[in-house]
Amino acid sequence: MAYKPTSIIFLFLLISSFTLSAQQKLTGRVVEKNSGDPVAFATVQAKNAKGTLTNGNGEFELSLTELPILLGISHLNYEAITTKVSDASSVLKIELEPKVLTLKEVKVGNPAVAIMQEASDKAVKNYKKSNFGKAFLRQIAYDGAKPVYLNEIFLDAEWRPYGLIAWHPTQARHLESSRGLSYTNFSYYSFVLSGYLPNNAHKKPMLGRVDSLYTFKLAGTYEQEGQEIAKIICTPRPVLKKGQRFEGTYYVNTVTNNVLKIEGFIKGVVFTGGGPVSVKNVETILIAQYRLNKAGDNVLDYSLLNSTNRMKVLGFGVKDTDLYSTLYMVDDEPADQSLLKEVNPRIDDTNLVKAITYDGDFWRKNQGIKRTDKEQGAIEILEKISQVNK
Template identity: 40%
Template sequence: MKVKLTLSVILFLLISSTLLAQTIKGRILDEDSNTAIAYVTIQADQNHKTISNENGEFELTVKSLPCEIYLSHISYQAVKAKVTETSTTFKLKPITQNLSEVVIGNNALSIMKSAYQKALETLEEPFYAKSFLRQIAYEADKPTYLNEIFFNAEWKGYGLLRWAPKESRFLKNDSHVSYTNLSVSTFELSGYLSNSSFIKPLSPKLDSLYTFKVKSTYQLNGEEVVVINCLLKIKTNKRYFEGDYYVNTETHHVLKIDGKLKNFNFDSKGLLGAKTKEVNLMSQYRLNSDLKNILDFSVFTVKSKMTLMGLGTKNLELCNTLYMIDYGKQYNLDLKALQSKTNDVKTTQNMVYNADFWKSNVIIKRTVKEEEAIKILERPQ
């Protein structure tokens, strides 16, 4: 009788816990302009967090309601709010930035050198994480490719180096373009340091490669952040980054990079090809409990035009979002090195698709456009 009672109590607790779990659906807007804010971090605790999508929308499963959630963004004042309903809207106030009227070259260079020296402290230190990657492609606004992967990973300041895929969802519909191995590019781009594949400002010869200019400064959580514009000053055929580095002037940690990639082109053979128009990269970083800088998320988008015998025919767009869900040593299991020859598409295609898993593991709320894409791509061919 005692055993039965114990089992009944356990079962009751498990069922109660499931019933109490709630999903908060919401949207985050700019207080001044009333426009959507993408990539806001929404967190209830270490195990319940997400980021808003490009339309400012989010879904977050919490243990129960009411609960407190914390909303943060590098360009907005952080907010702690008590949530009592499953549907809500938040407005964040932009942080006032002091625009620089003068090119402060020496100061900008000094800050970037300090940021590089700070990065060297953990140059070869691995950080292990549970990660999520979403890739979705469109041809003339028609969805043609979706690849979503949960995987364990090893990340360093110059990129994501090793992985172990755990769950995948691969959908394709009449695509004329191969996106094989583009997730590897996303991983390589996720660091703030230069690596063998992409030139970035933080490198041993940063002052001979780039010119630096202070664009603005502002206060974030009581500390000064400087936005430094980085422009390459040499000619090269190698792929490189130009844009802004957000640096904490007290700790010299890089908080964010935001800009464009140059010389990033699709390889094509035959009559059909693809001409790259614009490649954007935005990566954000945060401090862990040991005050070491780690990747939070990275967004990499490619806009191009399909060509037939050199003539443009229709627009192409590929969106990649890499999100680091959780960090911990337990994710250092069965990791394999990522290389230029790694066939990510073949890897995910060969994995068993678990429909129930994907219904309950959204991680980042899909936009209406993405939801429609999945409906189209899932239709029997």
């Protein structure tokens, strides 16, 4: 059958139009209303599209297959909004209103202990329940101001309330200079610290009788979708002054008893040097947020682990090194469980990543979380160093 030229042109236009539609990228920036400060790690979600997080500068990038769409933006400390987006050609600016924290008068007892105990009791009952999905891990390290290390990995994952326990990398890129600390196997800490329950690697304030290991103080409450959220300050008792332990804040829904977020410090982190090098941990910050999956289970949304260490080299002085690690559960798509490997201290992440064939086209199209200018600059510097070292 012969086709008229006009039919071919019309068909070509239809295909081109669909392709352009499928490749639309929406970029934007989320800021705090009035102050204009960036809102980092806000959730950005459109219907029928994979969501993303804003980066440290409040920026995001989202792939869309159609317009107009309703775009939802939420953050635990801000009022969530939904906005209609009809055009993806310009950078979208979104303003969020901070939530107001109030402190109610307490006449009897310490309500923080009861809130944490009820949350702990619920979490412990579900500690063996697994959530399978696809995750993204980004780790960038700096020696002073110079980037020295990058790991970016898409992976299939199994997560439980005490941490990510099994993984299988599917796409990865690794860049490293010849200088600085070795960060091999540091992904282990990003994985095992991501839960709201403790495990063998560290202590958290949710196990057994909660006030036996921690003291609690109610810092205040606010409302989210008609339910009360309590902000509780958790301080380790003297018995926990040794070993790795969490110290900071838990955000708990007092209606569902779900932990929504934790933010604070991992104390007692110890790194060992070798020969003329000694390493002391200055500070390790942990922030993790949780959400409900399709089954209604309270699972990981994202986790940040940022570590500053002071390295002393005999004859060369002292300098600080910084590692920034972000773990994001992209979706809850079922993983091939037969390929998952146990997460352990000998995870050998560097060699596993190097064994994966680098797919440049994939990484140009998939950033995981939009990189900041600093992160993009670090990658470009490390790419040049890696080419020189080959």
